[in-house]
Amino acid sequence: MLPLTGTPVNNPSTVTAGSPLSTPLLVTYQRSGGIAGIHEVLTIAPDGMGSLTNYAGTTLASRQFSIVELQPIYARLTNPAFAQLKPEYLDVFPDSFTDTIIWVDASGSHTVTVTVGSTYPDILQQALDELRTLRATLP
16 A cells, blocks of 8 residues: 655645655544444545445445545554554443444554443544544535
8 A cells, every 4th residue: 555645735635745644544434333223434545535335335425535634633543652552442332332443554454443432542532533523524
């Protein structure tokens, strides 16, 4: 996989050669559960293209994210404290949501899964908030 690279001067919505953003190369945010049985997957590709799919893999929406939009989550995922997270923070709650972050960087693939309502470190909550913000920009 190639690293993310910069943006053209007149188009901040695309990711191209020259940016300091180099990892992670791929980010996936999955949310499932709740009374309605939600299952959504937001995937952000190395070029900054985001796509939202459902449980069947049907694309619900897609859009190009800018470097400005992606920088906060990339900074969070490359923070050394994030690498120290446990792979799971799971408690059982009726009709709860489970959120999973999968990111691929130069060292490989990493996954952390949480049950919403569980106790987990602030840096993980911040990453989830950033991913939910990105998700909210898709219909």
